[in-house]
Amino acid sequence: MAPAASLPAVTTLLTRYNAIRRATTHFCAPLSPEDLMVQSCPEASPVKWHLAHTTWFFETFVLREHVAAYKPFHPDFYWLFNSYYNSLGDMPEKKLRASFSRPPLDAILRYRAHVDAAIDRFLQQPVVEPAIQRITLGLHHEQQHQELIATDIKHAFFTNPLHPAYLEAPQSKNEAIAPPLEWSSFSPGLTQIGLATDPAGIYAFAFDNETPRHPVYIAPFALANRLVTCSEYLAFIDQNGYERPELWLSEGWTTMRAEGWHAPLYWQRDSNTKSGWRIYTLHGFQPLEHISETPVCHLSYFEADAYARWTAHRLPTEFEWEYAATHSVPAGGTQANLLESGNLHPISASHAPGLQQLFGDTWEWTQSGYTGYPGYKPLPGALGEYNGKFMSSQVVLRGGSCVTPATHIRPTYRNFFAPATRWQFSGLRLAKDLSR
Amino acid sequence: MAPAASLPAVTTLLTRYNAIRRATTHFCAPLSPEDLMVQSCPEASPVKWHLAHTTWFFETFVLREHVAAYKPFHPDFYWLFNSYYNSLGDMPEKKLRASFSRPPLDAILRYRAHVDAAIDRFLQQPVVEPAIQRITLGLHHEQQHQELIATDIKHAFFTNPLHPAYLEAPQSKNEAIAPPLEWSSFSPGLTQIGLATDPAGIYAFAFDNETPRHPVYIAPFALANRLVTCSEYLAFIDQNGYERPELWLSEGWTTMRAEGWHAPLYWQRDSNTKSGWRIYTLHGFQPLEHISETPVCHLSYFEADAYARWTAHRLPTEFEWEYAATHSVPAGGTQANLLESGNLHPISASHAPGLQQLFGDTWEWTQSGYTGYPGYKPLPGALGEYNGKFMSSQVVLRGGSCVTPATHIRPTYRNFFAPATRWQFSGLRLAKDLSR
Amino acid sequence: MAPAASLPAVTTLLTRYNAIRRATTHFCAPLSPEDLMVQSCPEASPVKWHLAHTTWFFETFVLREHVAAYKPFHPDFYWLFNSYYNSLGDMPEKKLRASFSRPPLDAILRYRAHVDAAIDRFLQQPVVEPAIQRITLGLHHEQQHQELIATDIKHAFFTNPLHPAYLEAPQSKNEAIAPPLEWSSFSPGLTQIGLATDPAGIYAFAFDNETPRHPVYIAPFALANRLVTCSEYLAFIDQNGYERPELWLSEGWTTMRAEGWHAPLYWQRDSNTKSGWRIYTLHGFQPLEHISETPVCHLSYFEADAYARWTAHRLPTEFEWEYAATHSVPAGGTQANLLESGNLHPISASHAPGLQQLFGDTWEWTQSGYTGYPGYKPLPGALGEYNGKFMSSQVVLRGGSCVTPATHIRPTYRNFFAPATRWQFSGLRLAKDLSR
């Protein structure tokens, strides 16, 4: 079940480096230099910036620190493509990234080639363990930005009044019927949460926020076998879910009214479809009825929470989710719908027994606030800003989405966003208490 | 140690009702009808509104539901003084409360008398248990608003350019030296958190968010024996704590810069004092040097967290705090500095052994996000909106403050505010991990 | 026709001082200290502040400058009740005025008595001309604030969810039918605009912005005989005036949509009235059908302009208005509906020939931006800030309203507000070009 298992054990770091770096530019192939300029919401960045910043990460944290003779590509790039590492000095305001017509894309691609060549030379020789760890971190960082490139260009194209598709080829009509909702039960007890510090395990890498491994007591609970579907969510809308304050958190109600939300992001009323709705995807608009059995996504935490309350259930905690993901192996294995599947959108769940869609399709909102585990220590130095400084007012999501790279996700992975966030592929799985 | 223990067992509900209701108006004695009109920040309400809304609570949830013959004081008050209970219908926007010059204070006082008389008549007869529970809830609600009246009038008077004092009599110069910081250690293990559902326990009342009682595993930790003092916090300021991004959560850094914070709320530079600072209190401005050994308060979560990081320690979790408050009885008892002490400001900690200042002085920011306990069920009906709908983007505080009524606080009590909140008496106690 | 003409020539300055000062407090008689605290929109101030600030004006500009032995009432009042005179030093932010529960009303009334007594003593003796001019200016300033007290308390009571009336006694139903709209024509030519500097004229006083008198060329034009009525404006609403962008200035369209305007301020849909509308007045809500023939008021410039365009006419320039007001004397005199009439609301126009309602009822929006006349010189010193510094982004209104004191208005009087302003009694009179 573990997504990383498909990676052959013989893969060397350099092979992985080249594969992952190439995957980034490969994803950008259908995009023009103009497309790479768009920044359509405060959460997003222009794709060109992602291409530069991921390169900056290797230059700053690997080459500048571990390669004495390394000559930086351009002196200004050190501050220009810093995202949020205050320890390294000032950086441009995020909202200015759309003004970076210069350096041109061509220069950014040469920057990538320059850094790639330096990494290649570096890895031809014996390399110390800390450098290997940094490169590994950089590759996971690159994969996070691969996902962001997908979600940011989706938002950019949706914002464009012509609503172009990322890939014109339409998603094959997904008419598979989702399996009925069933519950998997879990017994109470103390469990270990977080990655073991022993790197010999199957998941050799983890972010600092997945550690230290520590005991958590879990009460008896049950999880739904699959994600909530568009068709199920439509019933919530049709039964006035967005008009009933008693279903919403106070902050959610206020936010939803202020923002004018009446449906998930990317849903639009459309009298030309049978369902009366169309949904924007990376393949362009689809009639809701063509994808009604696929998982609903682009929900805020508030919408996921309100939907769960409407069904008289709740969202799982991140510990429940991790416990289930670690202890329930679906019979016969599963084929997760991750970035490499090429679907670029959630698909209907399998009718196989056990928990489906734990990985891929959509990130799953949990009810857990994002904080440090007991004994949590950020990485030393500037990299300590990677995760730790965001531990307030955010909510944990688990499991990855249809644009998460397969080698990037794992049961202990903690994603986190502010509860009003909707531009990620975020959906939900229901949970409920069991009597003790 | 439990603050409520001083309440004689013979107290009847009506006696408590009358005492608590009287305490509210007694606190307002130094205030004029004009003072009661001021609403000086979005978090606060005019005191007159508090006087009306607490009365509305008894009328709405006790008299209208349990007294068939009850005649409401005024038909409009049902919606006019509703705070946030959407289930009961629409209500005026919070920011409009400062426009309520009508009804006049005189009418509000008659409203209070009308409802008090009805409760008095009601309690002369045998009363069903649900009504008793509602009245009890209403009294704890009233006590919450007593605390809010104190914090809101403090903010109102501070906002007034003349900075009047609530009570002119200056706080006696508090020159007691705080004890040195020492650590109390706690062993790891499973502990029970939250109030037992059995109401026969010492704390017969709890809000729904304190239940259900449930097991939590706690890693080894230590807590500081007292709250952080003004003098300690001043060192943080003097050593550029507000200029060092690495000490701050990202959201905290952004908020602090946007708001222009350079010190706790109510601190002002003052070249006429020895310390160079003065601090506004309910007794007017005090030179910092007169109260430097008292606990620092009116901190946001971000400031508390940054201070803790600066000391290489951290904030406790709410579970650690509750565990400590339940299991460590200071030798010889303690005299908590709560509302009834009349200090209206934190005072220096005692030099007695053990944990001091657990109750009173200042609310203690924990690092725990505010969520429902496993199996949490809000009260049925409109009262389900009392606590449950605020379970997002807020942080738990524990222990009560110098303006919390003594019979209102208990070890399981969970207060909660958004992390940028500063107008409450909020301070901090340091915690640290112990090796396992 | 000149409103001031009714003032007997024998009136002494002290008599006028006492009368005008008393008129201010007389207007406040129906109001409680709590009412005087409300500040319900950024344009308005609490009435108590008006009572203090007008007193401050005499203290600051007359007593402190001309009475050597004058002892100020309170040292802080000098900065506390400064409105916007930067030359005199810093002052509290306008929005903080609602926090001035202290000084209490009682102190403000003693402040008024203190200053009044000092002025009385001062005027018992021979007084130099500059001091007389300052007192005269102060009285006109006081009258401006009398008007503001009326408009500010109207807004305050409207904002109060209970919508109390300033005076419960309802306005007598005004069922007089407005005369048909007729046009008065004016020939082209050079005319003199502004007050003659010779103070021996009928209007001995003018603000600096009414000077210097200067020639202006006026093209042939015609003015409507009366103000636009509620019933006429209702037709504009009913025929989708608020939905047709071609009728609106671009800034007006944007503002109107952003603010959600669908009718004049104080108009509300009301299915219980015959017309479907009710209008809030200082006497409480009135069904529109009871006052449909009275002038429409509480319009922004944008609404007045859009209405005029809808009728294929336009607003007059301030010069056309002044020319007409100076040169067309209605036969048989006119009785203007000003503050002293006690109506506190516009009334229907007379059927007499000639231009009606030039003075009183509603301020008339002109199409003239507010700038200095050629050769304009502000008063020297801090009083230069009285008018001159507002000469940008504002529009001139002429003629006074139903809450303007009779001795305050004159043909050369220039009022000015930002074009989005609606809380004043502002209406319109149509104008049109005549062929040359």
Added chain:
Amino acid sequence: MAPAASLPAVTTLLTRYNAIRRATTHFCAPLSPEDLMVQSCPEASPVKWHLAHTTWFFETFVLREHVAAYKPFHPDFYWLFNSYYNSLGDMPEKKLRASFSRPPLDAILRYRAHVDAAIDRFLQQPVVEPAIQRITLGLHHEQQHQELIATDIKHAFFTNPLHPAYLEAPQSKNEAIAPPLEWSSFSPGLTQIGLATDPAGIYAFAFDNETPRHPVYIAPFALANRLVTCSEYLAFIDQNGYERPELWLSEGWTTMRAEGWHAPLYWQRDSNTKSGWRIYTLHGFQPLEHISETPVCHLSYFEADAYARWTAHRLPTEFEWEYAATHSVPAGGTQANLLESGNLHPISASHAPGLQQLFGDTWEWTQSGYTGYPGYKPLPGALGEYNGKFMSSQVVLRGGSCVTPATHIRPTYRNFFAPATRWQFSGLRLAKDLSR
């Protein structure tokens, strides 16, 4: 002196069409498709949008209306590239223009070619007068956008943290000393303002807002012989001009403080220059001392007005300016610094006698609010929205700037911007009253 005079009388409309259209794309030659995407402030648009919108203007107002067989380039462009003509239907929000990565630049250039070819075919045949007028209007519209392209790309490149230059070749150091400030006096009297409706005059074209020609009385005044220089403005800064409220309009003071202005837009402190300042130009940053004798530009109205008050003078009215521009011919002619000069920045004034720099260099703020002339009639239909709907809260500027095309400017030309606008080349010329 009239700039248009250099246009040979033999120029045919098609020749002019081709020349002006080519000038637009010629200006864009140094820019990349990515540069054309940037929208760095709410006032600006991406250059690519300008290229499309100017083409849309010809398609919409000429080809669709006058060429029966015309086939639009793309059906969506009709609404996609509408700027603000509500009469033609809805259009995208202005702030979304930066999301138009599609249509790509290539498509926009084909759109231009498509429309140009259609105009070419159309003009090969006899054409009715209304169509000629529309094409002429379209060419003036195109020239307005040529100026906007220059100012928008200047702002875009300034916003880019690398601050690239539009043209790397540095402006030749402009060390010519500006002539001393001298005054030209003008006698009072009635003058005719605005363009004669007779199109046989020297300026055959005018916007509707320059008509009708009408008499205005002008009091005796004097105008400075040249624009205010950087060096003069620096003295205003050095003598605390931005710290003295008495020099500022109230709205200006508030705006300036809220925006944090301490100098004109594009001025930055720079300790590496002799003057301590550097100024961003289309040729990159220049030390202030290299261009200190050139006219100061990128001032808001508020700064221009405050500077004038500091010198004890004032800004001219638009009528004074037009009167002077019409009646004072500099001896020996003048060479205006307009777009065709290629300077792309103001240059020092000539030492010739008479009024210098009336045309070109910088737009000159007047003190006149932007309103319709007496008898003003907007063009019929959607083109009535071109100018008329902006007649509120804007101020008139006169004379063109260093990026205004030579055939676009004339003595009656009225430009207009909100008083806080700074991204245009806006400066000032002093005026003063003369005694009568």
